[in-house]
Amino acid sequence: MASENPAPPPAKPGQFFLKTEPLPGAAAGRYSNLYLRQHSVANPAVVLTEGTPRFLRASVADDLAGVGVDFTSWAPRHEGRKWALVLSSGTHDGTSAARWESVEIVDNGSDASLKFQTVAGEGVGGEVAAGEALRGGERWAGWMACEWSLGHPQLFWITDQAGDHKLPDFCERVRVVRALIQ
Numbered sequence: 001m002a003s004e005n006p007a008p009p010p011a012k013p014g015q016f017f018l019k020t021e022p023l024p025g026a027a028a029g030r031y032s033n034l035y036l037r038q039h040s041v042a043n044p045a046v047v048l049t050e051g052t053p054r055f056l057r058a059s060v061a062d063d064l065a066g067v068g069v070d071f072t073s074w075a076p077r078h079e080g081r082k083w084a085l086v087l088s089s090g091t092h093d094g095t096s097a098a099r100w101e102s103v104e105i106v107d108n109g110s111d112a113s114l115k116f117q118t119v120a121g122e123g124v125g126g127e128v129a130a131g132e133a134l135r136g137g138e139r140w141a142g143w144m145a146c147e148w149s150l151g152h153p154q155l156f157w158i159t160d161q162a163g164d165h166k167l168p169d170f171c172e173r174v175r176v177v178r179a180l181i182q
């Protein structure tokens with residue numbers, strides 16, 4: 001009988017994981033060097049774990065523009081499916097007055113507002129960020145990780161509504177960067 005969870009094959013060219021890092025010049029915090037994973041199919045929130053994702057591997061959705069993050073799985077049961085990293089909005093019309101919103105890995109979704117930015121001294125395409133204006137005029141102001149309700153730290157995107165407000169004590173700002181698959 002074949003194993004339900006065979007060993008993963010080598011990564012395809014251009015595939016990577018996403019993980020958190022401290023902000024430039026900041027010391028590593030409690031949410032540094034953690035990998036982004038989908039919590040579950042029923043709850044697509046992005047949680048952060050020490051271990052690499054089991055099945056999903058990331059790639060740039062549009063290599064020429066450096067836009068979007070897609071995920072594919074090497075598991076045979078996921079053949080033909082595609083997921084995407086998206087910035088969620090708490091309302092049905094895409095507008096929000098919240099200081100932060102959840103980040104999700106959704107089946108058959110896309111978010112062209114996400115881009116790989118050049119990070120000084122690190123080469124092209126290291127850090128995942130968002131474009132200027134998002135849905136409903138919201139503006140992306142960074143990432144934060146928090147202890148939340150899912151049993152693992154959860155990733156959120158900070159909106160321009162946060163302004164100079166202090167983050168909750170159980171949260172910290174992070175960067176999201178590519179991590180080579182070894």
